[in-house]
Amino acid sequence: MTKKCIGCGYELQTTDASKLGYVPKTANKKADLCERCFKIIHYNDAKVVTLPTDEKNIIDIVNQSKSHVLFLIDFLNINLKTIKLYQKIKRPKTLLISKSDIIPYSFNRNKIIAWLNDYYKIDDEIIFISALKNRNINTLLNYLEAKKISKAYLLGFTNVGKSSLVNSIVQFKELNHHAITTSLVPNTTLDFMNIKINEHLTIVDSPGFALKNNIYDNNDLNFIKKVNPKKFLKPITYQLKEGASILIDDKIRIENLEKKNNFTFYLSNQIPLTRVFGSKKLENLKAQEFDIPSNNDIVILGLGFINCKNACKVKIYINDLDLIEVRKSFF
Numbered sequence: 001m002t003k004k005c006i007g008c009g010y011e012l013q014t015t016d017a018s019k020l021g022y023v024p025k026t027a028n029k030k031a032d033l034c035e036r037c038f039k040i041i042h043y044n045d046a047k048v049v050t051l052p053t054d055e056k057n058i059i060d061i062v063n064q065s066k067s068h069v070l071f072l073i074d075f076l077n078i079n080l081k082t083i084k085l086y087q088k089i090k091r092p093k094t095l096l097i098s099k100s101d102i103i104p105y106s107f108n109r110n111k112i113i114a115w116l117n118d119y120y121k122i123d124d125e126i127i128f129i130s131a132l133k134n135r136n137i138n139t140l141l142n143y144l145e146a147k148k149i150s151k152a153y154l155l156g157f158t159n160v161g162k163s164s165l166v167n168s169i170v171q172f173k174e175l176n177h178h179a180i181t182t183s184l185v186p187n188t189t190l191d192f193m194n195i196k197i198n199e200h201l202t203i204v205d206s207p208g209f210a211l212k213n214n215i216y217d218n219n220d221l222n223f224i225k226k227v228n229p230k231k232f233l234k235p236i237t238y239q240l241k242e243g244a245s246i247l248i249d250d251k252i253r254i255e256n257l258e259k260k261n262n263f264t265f266y267l268s269n270q271i272p273l274t275r276v277f278g279s280k281k282l283e284n285l286k287a288q289e290f291d292i293p294s295n296n297d298i299v300i301l302g303l304g305f306i307n308c309k310n311a312c313k314v315k316i317y318i319n320d321l322d323l324i325e326v327r328k329s330f331f
Contacts, residue, residue: 004021004191004193005021005032005033005034005037006032006033007032007033007034007037007038007040007041008034008036008037008189008191009189009191009192009193009205009207010034010191011191012031012034017035020034020036021034022034022035022036023035055085055209055210058155058206058207058209059085059088059089061192062089062091062153062155062206063089063090063091065091065151065153066151067091067151067152067153067204068091068092068093068094068144068147068149068151068152068153069089069091069092069093069094069152069153069155070093070094070096070140070152070153070154070155070203071086071089071093071094071095071096071155071156072096072098072129072154072155072156072160072161072162072165073086073095073096073097073098073156073157073160074098074099074156074157074159074160074161075097075098075099075100075102075103076099076229076233076266076267076268076303076304076305077157077160077301077302077304078097078116078120079299079301079325079327080120080299080325080327081211081301081325082157083120083122085157085209086122089155091153094124094126094127094143095116095122095124095125095126095127096126096127096128096129096140096165097112097126097127097128097129098129098130098131098156098160098161098165099130099132099161099229100128100129100130100135100136101130101132101133101135101232102229102231102232102233103128103233104232104233104234104235109128111330112330113126115328115330116330119327119328119330125143127139127140127143129165131161131164131165131168132164132168132230134168134171134172137168137169137172138172140169141169141172141197141201144201145200145201149201150200150201150202151201151202151203151204152201152202152203152204153192153204153206154166154203154204154205154206155206155209156208156209157208157209157210157211158208158209158210158211159208159224159228160208162189162205162206162208163189163205166195166203166205169195169197169203170195170197189205189206189207189208191207192204192205192206192207193205211301211302214301214302214320214323215251215252215300215301215302215303215318215319215320215323216251216302223249223251225270226249226268226270226271227268227270227271227302227303228268229268229269229270231269233266233268233269234269235264235265235266235307236264236265236269236273237262237263237264237265238262238263238264238265238273238275239260239261239262240256240260240261240262240263240275241256241260241277242256242257242258242259242260243255243256243257243277243278244256244275244276244277245275245276245277246263246265246273246274246275246276247273247274247275247276247282248265248267248271248272248273248300248303249271249272249273250282251282251318251319252285252300252303252316252317252318253276253282253285253316253317254298254306254314254315254316255314255315255316255317256312256313256314257289257312257313257314257315258312258313261308261310261312262308262309262310263306263307263308264306264307264309265304265306266304266305266306266307267303267304267305268304271303282317284319285317285318285319286317286318286319286320286321287315287316287317288315288316288321288324289313289314289315289316290313290314290315290316290324290326291311291312291313292308292311292312292313292314292326293311293326293328294308294309294310294311295307295308295309295328295329295331296308296326296327296328296329297326297327297328297329298314298316298324298325298326299324299325299326299327300318300323300324301322301323301324301325302323307329307331
């Protein structure tokens with residue numbers, strides 16, 4: 001049986017250092033980690049690679065199985081793109097809202113679930129979870145046991161926290177199992193990995209789905225660190241006059257085109273926001289005007305959302321306009 005890396009799941013090999021799964025021949029023959037995982041764990045030396053398995057292959061493998069699916073969505077990245085991918089899964093499935101520890105207490109969880117049911121037409125079980133704080137780990141395990149689920153694929157986009165969740169379950173159950181490699185680098189997990197939780201349950205950690213377009217380059221590790229919040233989310237509200245704008249880390253400009261209005265930003269608080277007046281040139285960005293109905297969100301794929309309480313018109317400057325979605329708010 002071919003040996004695989006215990007960190008990322010990829011097949012180990014000693015012949016080509018430029019390919020995935022490489023282990024130097026000088027390393028111990030009993031090495032369990034590929035060179036990439038070893039460097040991530042011990043030196044925080046992150047190397048971005050292309051996933052060997054694409055979105056369609058992952059979906060096909062899962063749909064052809066007889067297993068349950070746990071689909072993990074970051075709270076800040078609930079959007080049409082992630083929901084459409086979730087709906088491609090034809091197996092019985094459960095939606096897990098990850099990083100629930102960062103969600104403000106004022107957000108009513110039941111109201112969010114009702115909004116997901118109504119707006120995105122999701123009628124599956126929804127569980128809020130946090131790998132960092134071990135929140136609802138036991139709830140999830142009890143749910144799987146009650147449903148007599150023996151095998152569950154864990155799916156989601158890269159950096160959503162799938163491997164962190166598996167590690168939290170392993171730690172919670174006090175299992176004698178190695179930790180799966182985790183990193184802010186996209187595409188850390190490269191292949192399916194079976195983790196036996198007990199004699200009745202196996203969870204399969206899976207490669208993450210990669211965004212085909214993004215607001216940042218995968219090698220922009222400094223910005224990726226900013227995008228992924230580690231602390232409690234603190235919404236920031238700006239009152240903008242006509243012609244005033246908010247710059248989001250010099251990557252996006254949101255310009256108010258009408259009378260004074262309030263805009264509340266729900267993004268990682270590590271991302272700098274700057275209020276500017278007049279034009280501010282940002283290189284290589286596209287622009288489009290949007291009419292935003294009252295109490296709607298401007299969703300920025302991979303980043304978060306901006307709530308607009310009153311109807312307004314804005315002009316958005318961004319590298320890819322397909323990253324923008326306007327949706328009814330759950331507030």
